[in-house]
Amino acid sequence: MKLLTGKPGWTVQADVIVIGSGVAGLTTALNLRASKISVLLVTKAKIDEGSTKWAQGGIAAALGPGDTPNQHKKDTLTAGAGLCDIAAVDVLVTEGPEAVRRLIAQGAVFDKSETGEIALTREGGHLRNRILHAGGDATGAEVSRALLAAVNDDEGIEVIENALAIDVLQSAAGAVCGVTLHVINAGSRDGVGRALAKAVVIATGGLGQVYSQTTNPPVSTGDGVALALRAGAEVADVEFIQFHPTVLWRESASGGQQPLISEAVRGEGALLLNDKGERFMKEKHPLAELAPRDIVAKEIFIQMKESNSPHVWLDATTVPDFEKRFPTIYASCLENGIDPKSQAIPVAPASHYASGGVRVDLNGQTTVPGLYACGETACTGAHGANRLASNSLLEGLVFGARIAAHIAAHPAPQLEPEDAPAHFLLNPAIQLPLQLAMSQGAGVMRSAASLNETLGILEQLATRTSTEPCIEAWEATNLYLLAIAIIRGAAERKESRGSHWRSDFPEPSLDWQRRIIQRIDSDGVWHMRYEEVR
Numbered sequence: 001m002k003l004l005t006g007k008p009g010w011t012v013q014a015d016v017i018v019i020g021s022g023v024a025g026l027t028t029a030l031n032l033r034a035s036k037i038s039v040l041l042v043t044k045a046k047i048d049e050g051s052t053k054w055a056q057g058g059i060a061a062a063l064g065p066g067d068t069p070n071q072h073k074k075d076t077l078t079a080g081a082g083l084c085d086i087a088a089v090d091v092l093v094t095e096g097p098e099a100v101r102r103l104i105a106q107g108a109v110f111d112k113s114e115t116g117e118i119a120l121t122r123e124g125g126h127l128r129n130r131i132l133h134a135g136g137d138a139t140g141a142e143v144s145r146a147l148l149a150a151v152n153d154d155e156g157i158e159v160i161e162n163a164l165a166i167d168v169l170q171s172a173a174g175a176v177c178g179v180t181l182h183v184i185n186a187g188s189r190d191g192v193g194r195a196l197a198k199a200v201v202i203a204t205g206g207l208g209q210v211y212s213q214t215t216n217p218p219v220s221t222g223d224g225v226a227l228a229l230r231a232g233a234e235v236a237d238v239e240f241i242q243f244h245p246t247v248l249w250r251e252s253a254s255g256g257q258q259p260l261i262s263e264a265v266r267g268e269g270a271l272l273l274n275d276k277g278e279r280f281m282k283e284k285h286p287l288a289e290l291a292p293r294d295i296v297a298k299e300i301f302i303q304m305k306e307s308n309s310p311h312v313w314l315d316a317t318t319v320p321d322f323e324k325r326f327p328t329i330y331a332s333c334l335e336n337g338i339d340p341k342s343q344a345i346p347v348a349p350a351s352h353y354a355s356g357g358v359r360v361d362l363n364g365q366t367t368v369p370g371l372y373a374c375g376e377t378a379c380t381g382a383h384g385a386n387r388l389a390s391n392s393l394l395e396g397l398v399f400g401a402r403i404a405a406h407i408a409a410h411p412a413p414q415l416e417p418e419d420a421p422a423h424f425l426l427n428p429a430i431q432l433p434l435q436l437a438m439s440q441g442a443g444v445m446r447s448a449a450s451l452n453e454t455l456g457i458l459e460q461l462a463t464r465t466s467t468e469p470c471i472e473a474w475e476a477t478n479l480y481l482l483a484i485a486i487i488r489g490a491a492e493r494k495e496s497r498g499s500h501w502r503s504d505f506p507e508p509s510l511d512w513q514r515r516i517i518q519r520i521d522s523d524g525v526w527h528m529r530y531e532e533v534r
């Protein structure tokens with residue numbers, strides 16, 4: 001099953017196609033070049049678009065005195081709430097320090113302490129100082145800058161911007177041998193075309209745009225997970241979506257990426273208030289406003305439901321020197337007509353990170369031959385039911401290198417693509433109602449009833465098909481597929497664990513010490529199986 005497109009008007013060829021130019025795609029491309037493999041790197045918008053440049057906190061790696069990969073492993077397993085793949089965590093934490101050293105050798109500059117050593121800080125869930133950061137809170141921008149500079153210097157990597165990968169091309173036996181692309185403004189390669197290759201690496205990032213409020217940029221429509229599903233690949237853990245408790249709620253914004261109001265504002269004494277002006281976190285957790293993210297997000301969501309309001313309030317009027325301490329947040333509040341020094345800020349939870357994705361092995365191989373996945377798109381199992389802060393940039397660095405090594409060690413022939421059987425497309429107008437329905441019924445807090453209701457809305461939306469291929473329609477159809485996968489996983493998992501909260505099953509259950517794996521067969525039928533987690 002594939003998306004409806006126009007007839008391909010051109011063809012290009014490379015050894016390997018990498019889809020996406022975040023930390024995962026760039027790292028994979030650069031490591032492939034170490035083996036002299038030619039790379040076509042396609043990216044949906046401008047090359048620096050994606051979540052990577054937005055990452056603020058940093059990269060976790062056991063580099064500090066007294067720290068060890070084993071201690072990093074323990075913290076990762078605790079956050080993952082019993083669902084981590086131990087082998088994947090081992091790879092992440094043991095190969096992490098070397099991957100970070102390689103990034104430094106590639107030109108990334110991290111903040112230093114007064115003694116000239118790399119400054120390591122701590123974040124929620126880490127029992128050691130092991131977070132490298134750059135420019136204070138601009139780590140992702142520095143990682144992106146350094147990797148992009150290295151890619152620009154390499155003539156063996158051809159980059160096509162504004163190139164949206166629609167679907168993979170597959171041989172008669174199902175092996176992946178290229179992608180269908182839609183390109184804007186690239187001369188002779190304008191419109192829909194085919195790129196052929198011996199292997200394809202999906203590194204398309206997260207799927208935050210499935211929800212109406214997200215910290216993710218507009219490109220994060222989960223295209224890679226959706227195209228992998230259509231290719232027959234397995235996806236796992238998609239019900240585990242991390243929500244950030246506080247983004248700025250904007251009346252004028254119908255959906256999409258929202259400015260983050262960092263935990264640090266609550267750290268400086270800002271208080272969460274409901275619609276009646278009452279504090280509600282005090283009786284819910286000993287740390288009150290500074291409770292773990294998922295707990296704060298859940299309580300905010302409950303307050304919003306009870307008062308039928310799209311947001312709660314964050315009163316930061318007592319925070320001294322707000323404009324100096326939080327210049328970026330101050331500016332985005334002012335831009336939206338709120339002065340945090342004299343007014344409470346309207347805030348709501350927003351989808352932030354997808355712990356699941358395309359199921360891969362330790363070499364990034366999906367269940368479809370020739371198809372690899374890396375970064376937030378992939379599910380290595382390293383995050384389990386909840387990602388430990390700052391482990392995601394690291395995952396892109398570590399697994400990007402492993403994928404490149406695996407491709408280099410297993411040269412494949414160029415296969416002939418076969419025509420795909422069925423094509424479908426939904427109307428782009430379904431996007432906003434889909435996002436709103438997902439945030440209401442399949443977001444921070446779920447129940448059998450809310451998931452069922454959301455599914456009903458989606459089924460209605462799915463009747464609005466389209467015969468006019470365009471970017472908005474491809475993205476909306478991808479969002480629809482992901483929403484269905486998330487609802488199916490969330491409805492099946494009858495427990496609360498990690499970032500998955502069920503109001504009708506509020507406790508974790510030993511019966512659910514297993515991974516939910518889904519796929520779609522060539523007739524469009526969904527299948528589900530379980531993988532026991534030790």
Ligand SMILES: Cc1cc2nc3c(=O)[nH]c(=O)nc-3n(C[C@H](O)[C@H](O)[C@H](O)COP(=O)(O)OP(=O)(O)OC[C@H]3O[C@@H](n4cnc5c(N)ncnc54)[C@H](O)[C@@H]3O)c2cc1C
Pocket residue numbers: 019020021022023024025042043044045047048049050051052053054055056057058059060139140163164165166203204205206215216217219220221223224260352353374375376377389390391392393394396
């Ligand atoms: C606000 C924010 C703060 C964060 N802070 C941190 C942090 O401090 N530490 C940390 O470790 N993680 C953090 N994260 C998470 C982390 O940034 C991401 O998980 C990580 O950057 C993902 O990298 P990636 O390469 O997988 O995807 P991305 O960086 O999102 O890149 C995806 C790429 O794929 C392209 N693409 C998408 N669809 C298509 C398509 N169909 N065709 C072609 N190209 C496509 C995009 O344009 C983009 O180039 C944060 C995320 C956000 C949003």
